[in-house]
Amino acid sequence: MNKAIYRYELRQRWSSVGIWAGSLAGLLLLFMALFPSFSADMAAMNQVLDNFPPEFKAAFGLNSLNLATLEGYFGFCFVFCQLCLAIQAANYGLSLVSVEEDDLTADFLLTRPLSRPTILTSKLVAALSSLLVTQILFWAVSLASIAMFKGDAQYEPRAVMLLFGSGVIFHLIFFSLGLLISLLVRRMHSVTPWSLGLAFGAYVISAFSGILGDVKLEYLSPFKHFDPGKIISEMQYDTTLVVVDAALVIIAIAASYWLYQRRDIASPS
Amino acid sequence: MRMYFRELKAGIKSLLIWTVVIALLIILAVNKFAAFEGNPESLAILDTMPPQLLEALSMRAFNLTTLEGFFGVMFIYFALMGAMAAALWSSEAIAKEERDRTVEFTLVLPVPRRQIVTAKLLAALTNCALFVLFTWLISVITVRGDAPEKSLFDFLRLEMLAMFLIELVFLSLGALLACASKTPRRVGSMAIGLILGLYFISIFAGMHVKLTWLKYLTPFSWFNASEFFSSGRFEPYALVLTVITVVLFLFAAYFTYDRRDLYI
Numbered sequence: 001m002n003k004a005i006y007r008y009e010l011r012q013r014w015s016s017v018g019i020w021a022g023s024l025a026g027l028l029l030l031f032m033a034l035f036p037s038f039s040a041d042m043a044a045m046n047q048v049l050d051n052f053p054p055e056f057k058a059a060f061g062l063n064s065l066n067l068a069t070l071e072g073y074f075g076f077c078f079v080f081c082q083l084c085l086a087i088q089a090a091n092y093g094l095s096l097v098s099v100e101e102d103d104l105t106a107d108f109l110l111t112r113p114l115s116r117p118t119i120l121t122s123k124l125v126a127a128l129s130s131l132l133v134t135q136i137l138f139w140a141v142s143l144a145s146i147a148m149f150k151g152d153a154q155y156e157p158r159a160v161m162l163l164f165g166s167g168v169i170f171h172l173i174f175f176s177l178g179l180l181i182s183l184l185v186r187r188m189h190s191v192t193p194w195s196l197g198l199a200f201g202a203y204v205i206s207a208f209s210g211i212l213g214d215v216k217l218e219y220l221s222p223f224k225h226f227d228p229g230k231i232i233s234e235m236q237y238d239t240t241l242v243v244v245d246a247a248l249v250i251i252a253i254a255a256s257y258w259l260y261q262r263r264d265i266a267s268p269s
Numbered sequence: 270m271r272m273y274f275r276e277l278k279a280g281i282k283s284l285l286i287w288t289v290v291i292a293l294l295i296i297l298a299v300n301k302f303a304a305f306e307g308n309p310e311s312l313a314i315l316d317t318m319p320p321q322l323l324e325a326l327s328m329r330a331f332n333l334t335t336l337e338g339f340f341g342v343m344f345i346y347f348a349l350m351g352a353m354a355a356a357l358w359s360s361e362a363i364a365k366e367e368r369d370r371t372v373e374f375t376l377v378l379p380v381p382r383r384q385i386v387t388a389k390l391l392a393a394l395t396n397c398a399l400f401v402l403f404t405w406l407i408s409v410i411t412v413r414g415d416a417p418e419k420s421l422f423d424f425l426r427l428e429m430l431a432m433f434l435i436e437l438v439f440l441s442l443g444a445l446l447a448c449a450s451k452t453p454r455r456v457g458s459m460a461i462g463l464i465l466g467l468y469f470i471s472i473f474a475g476m477h478v479k480l481t482w483l484k485y486l487t488p489f490s491w492f493n494a495s496e497f498f499s500s501g502r503f504e505p506y507a508l509v510l511t512v513i514t515v516v517l518f519l520f521a522a523y524f525t526y527d528r529r530d531l532y533i
Contacts, residue, residue, distance in 0.1 A: 023462065027469060034476055080469060087465075091458065102368070189369065192457030193283070193357055197290070200353075204294065204346060 002114055002122045009126030013092075017130045020088045021137040024081055028138075031077040032145040038073065039153060070155035074146065075228030078163050081138070082170055082223060083203050088134065089171040090195035092127045093178025097260060098188040107267045120260050124179075124253075131171045139164050159232045166226035166237070173222050173245055174199060176252035183259040187266055272385060276362055276392030283361075284396050287354045288403045294346060295404070299411045302339045336417050337424050337498070340408070344494035347404060347432050349468060352488070355397050355436040356443035356460040362389035363447035364456045367532045376531070383523050390444055390519075397436040405429045424498060431492035431503065434511050438488045439464065441518035448526035485510070 097120065100106035109119060142164070146155070178195060182188050206223035219225070225241040363386065366372035375385060408425055442463065447456045471489035473480050484490035491507035 019462075023466070030469075030473060034473070034480075037479075038476070084465070087461070189365065190361060190457055192461055196353060196357075196461060197286075200349075201290070205297075 001125060002118055005114075005119060005122035006126045009123055010129060013127070013130040017134050017137075020084070021134050021141075024084055024134075024138050025141040027080060027084070028077060028141055029145050031080075032074070032149045035070070035073050035149045035153075036151050039070075039151075070146065070150050070153045071159040071232050072229075074142075074155075074160060075163065075232050078228045079223070082167065082226070082228075083199060085134075085138075085167055085170050086174045086199035086202065086222070087195055089131060089174035090178040090198045091191055092131065093175040093180075094182045094188065094191045094194050096123050096127055096179050096182065098182040098191070101187065101266045102189060104267070106265045110265060116261055117257055120257060127175065131175065135164075135168060135171065138167065156232075156235075158235060162231050162235065162237070163228055166228075166231060169242070169245055170222060170226065172249045176249045176256070179256045180252040180259075183256050183263065270388075272380075272388035273392050276389050277395060280358060280362070280392060280396050283354075283358065284399060287350070287400060288407075291347070291350055291400075291404050292407045294350075295343075295407050295411055298339070298343055302336065336412055336415060336421050340421070340425060340428060341494045341498050344428050344431070345489065347428065348435050348489055348492065349464070351397070351400065351404075351432045351436045352439040352464050353461065354400055355393070355440040356446075356464060357457055358393040358396050358443070359390060359440045360443035360447040360456045360460050362393050363444065363526070364450070364453035367453040370533070372531055373533065382527050386444070386448070386523060386526055390440070393440055393444075394437075397433065397440055401429050401433045401436065404432065423501075427497055427501070427503075428494065431494075431497065434503075434508075435488050435492060437515050438511055438518075441515045441522065445518040445522040445525075448522040448529070451530075451532060453532055488514075 097106075100109055110116065112119075142160070146160070177198060181194060181198070182191075188194065202221040202223050206221040206227070219241075222245065225238065225245060231237065366375050376382065378385075405425065409422070412421065439460075443456075443460050446459055446463075447453070450456050450459065467487040468489055470483050470487045474483035474487070474490045484493075485506070488511070491510055492503065497503055
């Protein structure tokens with residue numbers, strides 16, 4: 001780990017972190033501001049819903065997301081935040097080392113008297129710190145907006161904490177996958193299409209299953225692994241899936257170190 | 270002309286990838302539809318859901334046991350993908366010259382800047398049109414087996430037209446961003462950020478009566494599948510707004526690109 005690289009990388013990301021955290025905050029505040037008027041309508045409909053057999057409700061994911069409660073409504077909004085977090089993490093992961101090659105600064109960086117693993121570690125830690133800062137800002141805004149708009153509604157703090165935790169895992173998954181992909185391709189000119197494909201593809205796959213019931217394919221999508229509705233109703237993660245995701249992150253990062261060590265670096269010619 | 274063909278060739282791979290993705294989406298979705306079809310009691314619950322929620326998920330007014338209803342729900346995904354593809358194609362075409370440091374070469378060719386922009390945008394427009402046509406074709410092929418009625422094809426035609434108009438808006442938005450921005454690397458992210466923001470606004474617009482005015486802000490609400498499904502035509506205001514934004518964005522794009530300082 002090299003301090004100079006770490007500091008440089010952090011400074012590079014400041015404004016990006018600011019923009020992401022700012023837009024997440026705006027999104028959340030807008031959503032939560034609607035909660036008071038929304039919850040009134042929902043209470044009436046929940047009474048009707050109670051008369052239906054559970055299978056029906058499961059088909060529409062309504063047994064798990066109760067929009068009249070604060071955590072249920074927050075979970076509904078949280079899906080959109082998950083999407084933003086996934087895109088941000090994928091962006092950071094994909095551009096972590098590829099940006100040097102695209103800017104033709106890779107040969108400058110790699111001729112420093114530092115080993116490639118050291119360089120990668122410094123960059124990795126810097127990116128993870130920026131992601132962590134985003135998370136902390138996001139948590140602060142979430143709690144503030146909940147406090148502002150909850151009115152006299154009660155909520156389960158543990159559910160909200162679990163959702164926050166899933167955000168962290170989300171960041172890690174998409175970050176490490178992005179890093180791995182950027183090292184698997186020979187040259188990455190533009191990061192956006194890749195990160196979009198990754199994050200949006202996963203989102204659409206799971207959104208579909210939410211509307212229309214169950215097909216096994218959806219388990220490919222991390223959005224399905226950390227479905228807010230399920231987290232809130234069960235008050236815990238699905239342990240197997242969390243272990244699978246953790247393994248995925250570790251393997252992707254290990255493979256990235258291995259690939260970076262052997263990478264043929266594109267240089268100005 | 271030569272530039273146009275060069276741009277087309279450069280964009281073919283991207284077009285293919287987008288087409289494959291949307292094909293997968295449609296096939297996956299139509300398979301799901303098979304489970305839904307002819308099971309009307311599963312819909313009874315939809316009637317009890319609050320209108321805000323259905324509106325937010327744009328599931329109001331659609332009967333999910335019919336193919337029309339099904340494609341109505343799918344429309345927002347078509348629109349989103351079309352918007353992203355269009356914005357990325359047009360912004361990429363212009364921004365990539367600066368990113369890849371080829372802009373000095375391109376701009377010293379004996380061709381005015383606006384002609385270069387025109388060639389690039391025409392190539393992106395061709396891609397957009399092809400993308401819609403492929404989407405249309407794939408949809409028609411996948412529903413063949415279900416012996417659909419003619420009304421489905423009418424609705425599909427309307428839907429594809431709406432998708433193309435949304436593409437036009439975002440094509441010109443991407444062009445403007447790329448022409449006006451000083452940092453070519455950021456352009457793609459900016460475009461995506463805007464698209465996501467507009468998508469979220471369209472969700473808000475459906476969620477609460479007090480927020481319906483928001484629908485004038487976002488193309489995703491101008492072309493609301495449930496509205497043109499029931500009326501069979503687009504709202505006049507939507508068409509007017511589309512024309513105005515496209516002309517405005519394109520004009521601003523040409524204007525700024527003609528006099529901007531390049532990032533080298």
